[in-house]
Amino acid sequence: MTKQINAVIIGASGYTGAELIRLLFNHPNVEISALVANSKAGQPIRDIYPHLANVDLPDLVTDKVDFTDVDVAFCCLPHATSQEMISELPSHLKIIDLSADFRLRNPDAYQEWYGKEHVALEQQHEAVYGLSEVYRDQIKEKRIVACPGCYPTSMLLPLIPLFKAKAITSEHIVIDSKSGITGAGRSAKIANLFTEMNDNIKAYGIGGHRHIAEVEQELSLFSGKHVTATFTPQVVPMNRGILSNIYVSIADGKTIDDVKSALEDFYADEHFVKVFTNGYAPTTRDVTGSNQCFIGVFADRVPGRAIIVSVIDNLLKGASGQAVQNMNIVYDLPEDAGLSKISMFP
């Protein structure tokens, strides 16, 4: 048995926190040392989440935790709050951050998109963009892992290998994504009532959703040009899952087969990414409950264009699952320790 890892979850009362509790409770190498939720400190977690009523878990506490024996902190706070918290955590802690606060390498971009000054520039230098399959080596070395957003994960896993292989161009990228409603978190809003979202589909943040900032950052990096992409997110009546349709132009001299093989090659040995080039279009239910990303590749009728369908579970590969995968990388554990490779279907 690998040595025991003591973990703290900060921001344990939201959905990504709850999912981390499930994953870490079942993880063979982890002990949950503390569950932090300032506004609910003092309550047993089962009062917030009755589905946790039959397992032993620590009560919720404030962030005044004794971190001496803690190895790793998972941070599930809103952006801005996360920077403040993390800049005060002891330096021996490994930090897996699920917020947007350390994803953007350029503090000006952070200010532009999130409307606040970056207040943890020092920590920014210790951070890596935590897309596991792409930044595995740096994730091992850096102190802070800034886990990607849920939408970006679904887009970048297919797009980065295509740019690395120079199989596509950076023009006319259109991304149309649909998400389950857990992406909106657990706050009480009329717009997210069952009665409002049942049998409904709703586009939002049209032409300007914040997640595109980290996508354009990474695409620009890997394409060598400044990339601007069209992105429309939508919520559909399901709890979990993201399906992104990605419309791209094949590079001059390349064909749809090059697009397919670039993805197949890049992900040939991965636990959690599966590429379909046989005409199968993956669905969200293929992956919900697992840490998988399934990717289907298609030629478009419009000459020179390709269509990529990418699906993940927004709470797992898009958030808490990728966070645990990154922790496994950090501690040299098997990358799938504590993570299901099979979705919960049906």
Added chain:
Amino acid sequence: MTKQINAVIIGASGYTGAELIRLLFNHPNVEISALVANSKAGQPIRDIYPHLANVDLPDLVTDKVDFTDVDVAFCCLPHATSQEMISELPSHLKIIDLSADFRLRNPDAYQEWYGKEHVALEQQHEAVYGLSEVYRDQIKEKRIVACPGCYPTSMLLPLIPLFKAKAITSEHIVIDSKSGITGAGRSAKIANLFTEMNDNIKAYGIGGHRHIAEVEQELSLFSGKHVTATFTPQVVPMNRGILSNIYVSIADGKTIDDVKSALEDFYADEHFVKVFTNGYAPTTRDVTGSNQCFIGVFADRVPGRAIIVSVIDNLLKGASGQAVQNMNIVYDLPEDAGLSKISMFP
């Protein structure tokens, strides 16, 4: 009271048939003369659709109907079957066809997309593409109204006025549509079981769905060029509704305001189309249960691009509702007779 119209529904046992029964039963000027469903002839309709158990309706019969006193036939048959049936109907009948059989002006295109020879060329000359707001005048005059497909209705209502106003170009059109599952009809397939589609989203017909044929026909007509558009349909876990995101390039010399005003002007006096230029993104629930199409217009971050969000109820404005609207046009009735302008929300 306007004169009574005697109507027959041919193919009454499918979902569009059931919806026509509801609409025509409640229509102030229509009497349902017969319900045709060959495979279920002899059964009371309430055995097929228990929700009709408490109203008086004729039993299902074969297509050997005495059409002498019938004024109009609504045809809800599968493609190919529809051509055969309609070519044998008496010539005094007005025909509102909900299939794809008379939508394509070019019989070769029909053969290409539907894999069968067109067998009713004579009737094709009597047919008009029944997009109510665009072809109103011809609908009055022609004997056969070929109602548009559900996806095409959601796309063409915004796109045709934009081409008429020369506000957009024909290049790089990407259409990403999501439909409720009633679009798949009432046949027993594992893929459409509740347990398979609940909490799921699935793309299909990627790069080659048949509905794009009629869309490209109409767009080519109104743009004056041969248009090829990218189109991806998807099913999402809801019964009714289509939301289409349409990504277009604004024409040289035009701006997003021209795009907005082209749509606002075209639909200023319509009962059933509402254009939002204030940043509101319409949702499917805004229109399900009504015959409305709601359209939202947005500038994209990518310079020169616009995003249009269009929603309809696939069974109403996308099928049986537009069919009744067309019948109202044919008989000079108020265009909203028997059609709700308010969706059933929540």
Added chain:
Amino acid sequence: MTKQINAVIIGASGYTGAELIRLLFNHPNVEISALVANSKAGQPIRDIYPHLANVDLPDLVTDKVDFTDVDVAFCCLPHATSQEMISELPSHLKIIDLSADFRLRNPDAYQEWYGKEHVALEQQHEAVYGLSEVYRDQIKEKRIVACPGCYPTSMLLPLIPLFKAKAITSEHIVIDSKSGITGAGRSAKIANLFTEMNDNIKAYGIGGHRHIAEVEQELSLFSGKHVTATFTPQVVPMNRGILSNIYVSIADGKTIDDVKSALEDFYADEHFVKVFTNGYAPTTRDVTGSNQCFIGVFADRVPGRAIIVSVIDNLLKGASGQAVQNMNIVYDLPEDAGLSKISMFP
């Protein structure tokens, strides 16, 4: 055309208010004079309910309405607030109240169940319990119609005729009801988020839900004894619909056939109640979108017991639909004016 009725909706911004707007806008004999919603006064209704964006409706106002030319007020306020409001309305107004405030004949029972003193005793004398099919004659005469609760409507429509026919006894009545989530109204609560109620079923108010008070009142009246019944309400992941399973004991000397014929006879000529004695178990979708109540009757395996399945749309026959039906009775209109007899299926 019957004379125009001027109607005001007080409490127009909730779900029953929205449903009344739809029904009254489409009603051939009604003009909506004003929409009252104190907390949202000054806003156009389309800002609250975008699905109303394409029809002409008055803006929301406070309750300082000039009622001079108003004929009827529909009151969709919470209990207690409703008594206060109605006690101040001018006496020429017919009032259709959808709250619980005038349902209980005994003010002490009101205090016991609703935890507040009854403050409109005078108006209580002018009120009738508005179960349309049972109290039709008194509804015509009384000034205030206290529309039954949604659960009670689903129970009393089958139970009252059985007690009138002395076909069942008052012992061991068990009622297990399941409701769509619109029954919880439009307030922002975590418990009613899509993410919490999707794929979920939840019992609540076990052994003590307020709606049982009016049920026991009516059952005691028609059975001639004090009746205490077991009742468990539940929410299931759907928007509309109530299904109540009612377990009863057949009276000595009576059989299941007596139970069946008692219901068939009572409802033989009704527009909105249909009794099935052929083994068909009605489902909520048979009636959602319509003002129907469908009732199925079954013998139990346990000797001497019968099981009744009753379904309604909680927002229509269980609230706004029955309210309009009662208005039709009051004004001697056809009882189905403006009300659909066919559900919106699928």
Added chain:
Amino acid sequence: MTKQINAVIIGASGYTGAELIRLLFNHPNVEISALVANSKAGQPIRDIYPHLANVDLPDLVTDKVDFTDVDVAFCCLPHATSQEMISELPSHLKIIDLSADFRLRNPDAYQEWYGKEHVALEQQHEAVYGLSEVYRDQIKEKRIVACPGCYPTSMLLPLIPLFKAKAITSEHIVIDSKSGITGAGRSAKIANLFTEMNDNIKAYGIGGHRHIAEVEQELSLFSGKHVTATFTPQVVPMNRGILSNIYVSIADGKTIDDVKSALEDFYADEHFVKVFTNGYAPTTRDVTGSNQCFIGVFADRVPGRAIIVSVIDNLLKGASGQAVQNMNIVYDLPEDAGLSKISMFP
């Protein structure tokens, strides 16, 4: 590491088979030796279930398996077929049967309820009713474990301890259960289409569902009297989960507190059963994805009556999960090996 167990799943292509694949693939002590599905033999499992596309699993084969090195067979066949299959399996195999074929001790009862003669009487003597918490000792010893039905599991877990404690009587037991639609399996039926069951609730098998046979068998055994209980099953629009409301009479001389303590005492040390006596009513989402049964206990307003709310995941504690729990018991593994104690929420 405990010794490796070689397992075969017979009937691997249905939903309980798919769930067993997920559980056994993740189980630390099990190797899946073969997946049997006669009608689909020769196909890779990923063609039937794409969610299994990224893990290594054997292809589907016919039942002509070499069982020499196999330890245990999980049998997920329809009733009758299961008896035939199991009577021909080699005698060294431990058998965990998920069908109804060995649940009824009395072959005449089997014939009465399932309409077929019992054809494996010899094997019946080797079988135990596999309600894990109740029959743990016999499960260890017997060769065949006949796993209880999903509905019966939800009822018997609360009812048996109450009869053992003589806290309730056998009269007037009413059980009203609601199930997710996976309970209907994966066959293509119009009644189970998404479009038919979405936003719907449907009662079926009223007064005579087969699952009551095994319930009455067990209740009669533990109460010492012949018990006849009222039972109504229903499907609601969710994939997984059963919620049973159980209405019982408290025994003379006992109180609601005796009912509560009987359940609390019986389940005090169990991994997978949690009793709530504090007024909390468990919901299906509390347990879906886990092997838990949560039970809430309530006094009814009707004197002398109690209401029990019991929830399970029908595919886990109600089928494949309990099957694995039983295998764990058979092989002296930790009872929760490979089974989640935390549901997948949200």
